[in-house]
Amino acid sequence: MKNHLTERELIEYQFKLAPDVRMKETAEHLQSCGECREHLEKLQRKFAALDLLREEVEVSEDLISRVTEQAQGSISDSILKKRFFAALRMTKWAAAAVLLVGLLLLAAQLSKDGTKKREAAKGPMPAVEMELASKPEITSAEGLDKDAVRKTTLAMAPKEKEADRYAAFDETAADAISEQPPFAPASAIELVTLPRRDKVQLTIYNSADLTLVRERRNLTLKKGWNWLQFMWANTLIDPTSLSLEPLAQADKIDIQQLVFPARLRELGRWLIRSEVSGQVPFEITYFTSGLSWRAFYMGTLSQDEKMMQLQGYVRVGNNSGEDYEKAQTRLIVGKVHILDQIAELAKRRYPYNRPVQFDDYAGWGMEAKPDDERLGEKLSFSYADKVLDTELRRKEIRKEGLSEYFLYTIEGTETIPDKWGKRLLSFEAADIEVESLYKYDEQRWGNQTIRFVKFANDEDHNLGETPIPNGTVKIYSQADSEGYLSYVGGTNIKYIPVDEEVELNLGPARLVSVEPKLMDFKTDNYILDRKGNVAGWDEIRTWKIEITNTRALPIEIEITRGFGTAYWTIQVDIPYEKYDATHARFKVNLEPRSKSTFEYTIMTYHGVREETLAEKN
Amino acid sequence: MQVVSLNQRLDCTNQDSEELSAVALADDSCEPSQEAAKAEQAEQVRDAIESLPARQRATLVLAYYQQLSYPEVAKVLGCSLGTVKTQMYRALRTLGQKLPDV
Numbered sequence: 216m217k218n219h220l221t222e223r224e225l226i227e228y229q230f231k232l233a234p235d236v237r238m239k240e241t242a243e244h245l246q247s248c249g250e251c252r253e254h255l256e257k258l259q260r261k262f263a264a265l266d267l268l269r270e271e272v273e274v275s276e277d278l279i280s281r282v283t284e285q286a287q288g289s290i291s292d293s294i295l296k297k298r299f300f301a302a303l304r305m306t307k308w309a310a311a312a313v314l315l316v317g318l319l320l321l322a323a324q325l326s327k328d329g330t331k332k333r334e335a336a337k338g339p340m341p342a343v344e345m346e347l348a349s350k351p352e353i354t355s356a357e358g359l360d361k362d363a364v365r366k367t368t369l370a371m372a373p374k375e376k377e378a379d380r381y382a383a384f385d386e387t388a389a390d391a392i393s394e395q396p397p398f399a400p401a402s403a404i405e406l407v408t409l410p411r412r413d414k415v416q417l418t419i420y421n422s423a424d425l426t427l428v429r430e431r432r433n434l435t436l437k438k439g440w441n442w443l444q445f446m447w448a449n450t451l452i453d454p455t456s457l458s459l460e461p462l463a464q465a466d467k468i469d470i471q472q473l474v475f476p477a478r479l480r481e482l483g484r485w486l487i488r489s490e491v492s493g494q495v496p497f498e499i500t501y502f503t504s505g506l507s508w509r510a511f512y513m514g515t516l517s518q519d520e521k522m523m524q525l526q527g528y529v530r531v532g533n534n535s536g537e538d539y540e541k542a543q544t545r546l547i548v549g550k551v552h553i554l555d556q557i558a559e560l561a562k563r564r565y566p567y568n569r570p571v572q573f574d575d576y577a578g579w580g581m582e583a584k585p586d587d588e589r590l591g592e593k594l595s596f597s598y599a600d601k602v603l604d605t606e607l608r609r610k611e612i613r614k615e616g617l618s619e620y621f622l623y624t625i626e627g628t629e630t631i632p633d634k635w636g637k638r639l640l641s642f643e644a645a646d647i648e649v650e651s652l653y654k655y656d657e658q659r660w661g662n663q664t665i666r667f668v669k670f671a672n673d674e675d676h677n678l679g680e681t682p683i684p685n686g687t688v689k690i691y692s693q694a695d696s697e698g699y700l701s702y703v704g705g706t707n708i709k710y711i712p713v714d715e716e717v718e719l720n721l722g723p724a725r726l727v728s729v730e731p732k733l734m735d736f737k738t739d740n741y742i743l744d745r746k747g748n749v750a751g752w753d754e755i756r757t758w759k760i761e762i763t764n765t766r767a768l769p770i771e772i773e774i775t776r777g778f779g780t781a782y783w784t785i786q787v788d789i790p791y792e793k794y795d796a797t798h799a800r801f802k803v804n805l806e807p808r809s810k811s812t813f814e815y816t817i818m819t820y821h822g823v824r825e826e827t828l829a830e831k832n
Numbered sequence: 833m834q835v836v837s838l839n840q841r842l843d844c845t846n847q848d849s850e851e852l853s854a855v856a857l858a859d860d861s862c863e864p865s866q867e868a869a870k871a872e873q874a875e876q877v878r879d880a881i882e883s884l885p886a887r888q889r890a891t892l893v894l895a896y897y898q899q900l901s902y903p904e905v906a907k908v909l910g911c912s913l914g915t916v917k918t919q920m921y922r923a924l925r926t927l928g929q930k931l932p933d934v
């Protein structure tokens with residue numbers, strides 16, 4: 216007797232892979248060998264598990280038709296149709312694999328480029344990506360828009376009866392559109408390849424971590440009912456904000472509903488009734504979070520510190536989980552009120568659930584309902600194709616007012632991949648007249664002298680075109696005539712409207728100091744009540760203020776003194792300003808490397824003496 | 833509802849499609865524990881198949897699930913009959929290694 220059968224021989228026998236002669240030999244051996252029979256039965260039991268994946272999934276006739284047509288004209292339609300349509304029970308993954316096969320062939324047919332074919336055959340890829348890989352016009356080198364396509368797929372609606380399925384091959388039969396919309400797409404495999412985004416516009420509302428995305432894609436519709444599937448897995452897109460509008464043939468295309476299928480996470484499907492077939496441009500809009508921008512500024516003081524050059528930058532960051540290629544980018548300055556945090560919405564298990572509170576996002580301070588309509592009105596969408604003349608030319612940021620908001624539009628388009636940031640010059644202003652000012656106020660800053668740079672956001676200061684958004688400012692000073700810079704200080708600024716003055720707090724000044732000394736203290740004018748108790752008195756203090764300027768430049772310093780009561784009088788030789796009820800303010804100018812002192816005597820009134828002062832006034 | 837019950841039946845019995853069409857609605861569903869075990873097993877099979885190289889996977893799908901004959905698969909894939917059989921064998925060999933013994 217021949218040796219026992221190998222596993223290969225058994226598999227080939229079981230699946231009829233061996234030539235007839237060997238099949239016969241194997242059969243004979245099995246009849247006489249119980250051990251091999253047992254081995255075969257074990258294999259049969261193992262491979263029976265493959266049947267677990269058989270499910271009731273229909274195969275799209277459209278897909279099959281396209282696959283077969285593209286694959287080769289020589290294949291008999293009848294064979295394939297018969298077999299495909301007979302096989303109504305097919306697993307989902309199997310369906311995807313059929314698509315994969317078809318597209319392999321499609322790719323081979325459309326493009327002789329073997330590389331693409333190899334890419335398409337690389338392995339288990341999502342069906343949609345597979346389609347993309349096989350698209351001749353999309354190469355992996357362009358691959359930023361992997362998302363674009365991951366996101367949106369178009370699934371054809373099924374026909375109700377099998378007879379209709381065959382009718383789909385017939386152009387005339389396809390003219391009639393069923394009045395009843397299909398309950399759901401028959402299968403996720405019925406995909407029509409979508410091109411990448413045509414255009415995309417981002418409007419970033421910084422104050423609320425909110426970005427309005429408006430993208431244009433050319434969708435290929437079939438006459439009849441179409442399903443458009445939109446997926447937002449691993450992104451921060453707010454699914455409840457999704458909106459779809461045809462940009463052409465609007466009278467022949469009806470977008471009926473957006474459904475969020477049960478058990479399918481992070482995807483929505485639009486049901487579209489189309490009276491036309493072919494490519495139609497669509498605009499998809501939605502809100503996402505994760506895109507942000509922040510402003511920062513660099514000021515350079517002249518050597519005499521009377522002029523400043525100010526450069527404003529904008530850094531746009533993308534943590535939305537989505538790549539945005541060649542996006543027209545607009546930045547909104549101003550506060551937007553929204554109800555829910557978009558990031559939370561995006562993390563909902565199902566889009567229609569209540570948002571879940573996440574500690575990570577606590578305290579974002581978003582208050583009211585999104586004013587979608589208002590935003591919509593103000594952000595009329597147009598694709599201004601501002602292609603740069605040259606890559607070297609610096610992009611400008613165009614600014615315009617939008618009522619309570621302010622809109623910055625970055626010239627041209629920007630590609631902002633996920634997890635990337637980009638810095639762009641926002642504005643540049645030279646020869647801004649500035650005042651350097653030192654301040655001393657013990658109640659606010661202790662015994663430190665603080666340095667300020669003061670200017671106004673107006674035309675006189677070569678500014679004033681736009682408000683200046685919140686941001687950090689770093690101030691440098693030209694240390695010598697050769698232009699070397701030294702760091703002076705930095706601070707955060709708040710939103711500066713046009714024509715408003717701004718004082719930049721640059722922190723403690725080491726070269727200017729103020730030293731107050733109490734020179735004398737006494738009490739006077741005691742008033743006793745009828746029982747002989749003290750009912751009122753005056754306190755008289757004499758202070759000497761010594762100011763030292765060790766800088767090589769003249770300075771102006773503002774010294775604020777507080778008295779702890781509103782009832783006071785002062786005697787001083789230099790001018791002073793009553794800053795408020797309890798404070799007086801002195802301004803002193805000092806020459807370079809000099810000292811200056813002044814004295815004042817402050818008399819404060821207490822008890823019934825307060826009334827005396829009030830009567831005097 | 834119908835599809836759900838058919839699938840339940842399918843999971844329990846592994847019967848083929850002709851038999852399935854006669855199954856009544858949701859009367860004799862499996863025990864939850866059995867369902868869970870089947871689901872897990874199905875997941876294993878799915879993973880195993882998804883791990884196959886594209887060509888082997890396509891061959892398996894067309895020949896086994898789509899029930900195309902090997903010559904038909906060869907026509908669809910634009911390759912020889914020998915290649916189809918080789919791909920099919922390789923796919924089965926890999927699955928044989930990955931699928932659990934029963």
